[in-house]
Amino acid sequence: MLDISVKLEVTLNNIKLFENQNNAKLIHEFYLYLRSVNTSESYQNQNIKALINIAKFFGKDLDFTKISRKEEIFSLLNIIEC
Numbered sequence: 001m002l003d004i005s006v007k008l009e010v011t012l013n014n015i016k017l018f019e020n021q022n023n024a025k026l027i028h029e030f031y032l033y034l035r036s037v038n039t040s041e042s043y044q045n046q047n048i049k050a051l052i053n054i055a056k057f058f059g060k061d062l063d064f065t066k067i068s069r070k071e072e073i074f075s076l077l078n079i080i081e082c
Contacts, residue, residue, distance in 0.1 A: 006045075006049070007045070011045050019060040023063060054076060
């Protein structure tokens with residue numbers, strides 16, 4: 001998990017390290033959207049960190065766009081709940 005105190009710039013650089021380029025692209029596009037609607041850097045950072053952690057949970061072989069089974073989402077929610 002990413003440290004909560006990590007600055008937005010560092011968080012964005014972490015996206016570049018992804019093996020799954022599709023997820024990296026989606027997260028970066030979401031960041032651009034958040035900027036375009038004038039959200040705060042803190043809000044952008046927290047959302048991007050959450051998406052990075054979700055991508056790490058699902059691993060390099062599962063694109064966000066391929067998540068289709070409720071069991072996949074439940075497995076993530078069960079980890080968060082603990």
